[in-house]
Amino acid sequence: MSAPDPKAPSVGASQGGIAMLPPLYGALEPLTAQRHAALRVREAGFGFARGISAIPLAAEEFAIACRQYPIVFTSQLPHMPVAIVGLTVDSNTYVDADGRWEEGRYVPAYLRRFPFFLVRVAEGSEDLALCMDPGAAQLSTTEGEPLFGADGKPTPMLDRAFTFSRSLEVAIQKTRAMTEALAALKLLQPAAVQFEQFGKPNKIDGFHAIQREAFAALTPAQLAELRDNGQLEMIYAHLLSLGGLPELAARTKPAAA
Helix, strand or coil, rough: CCCCCCCCCCCCCCCCCCCCCCCCCCCCEEEEEHHCCCCEECCCHHHHHHHCCEEEEHHHHHHHHCCCCCCCCCCCCCEEEEEEEECCCCCCCCEECCCCEECCCCCHHHHHHHHHHHHHHCCCCCCCEEEECCCCCCCCCCEEEEEECCCEECCCCHHHHHHHHHHHHHHHHHHHHHHHHHHHHEEEEEEEEEEEEEEEEEEEEEEEEHHHHHHCCCCCHHHHHHHCCCCHHHHHHHHHHHHHHHHHHHHHCCCCC
């Protein structure tokens, strides 16, 4: 069985247009007071994430996420990290039929940002435009907090959405730089994990992970650099999280005979 391997969340979406949509987004539309003056944001749960089995993760989230979800790296460059929430395609074992996330479980920032997303206004530009998925259940014209005031200016709700989206974008770009550094050291390699499931051996592959032999072969100077850049903690959190794969497998219902 291959592990889910979504596209990196920032590729195409935040660099030079939105030709490639990020996971979970059906479309992206820039927010403007002229077009979206009546738009509001309401609580709609996490039903939109029911069909995703791997959720993009920022390095800053590893410390808490590693205690609850296996963390692996995508096979495609730049090998961005994801939290595995299901071992079958399009299956999230942490969202119930009513769209509620399992109580007590950490909700990744990628999901908490939805339906918003930051897009660079032009290739190489530092200017960012806040966009949203117009089909998201979180958006309404009758319920929730307004995004624009009667004067056409952003409300505190919209300011919070922009601030959170910007902080997550910064975290993802830092994470990308960290994974590129790990790849340059040849630490990230194709990996597989084998364990028993439903009384039979099961093998999960199709992802990248820290190669322990390569990690053990690093020089003291290389280890010190990883420590100083915050990557050493990221590595250990990832390796410890892999022990959660059998627990995740136990949450997965057996296929019908």
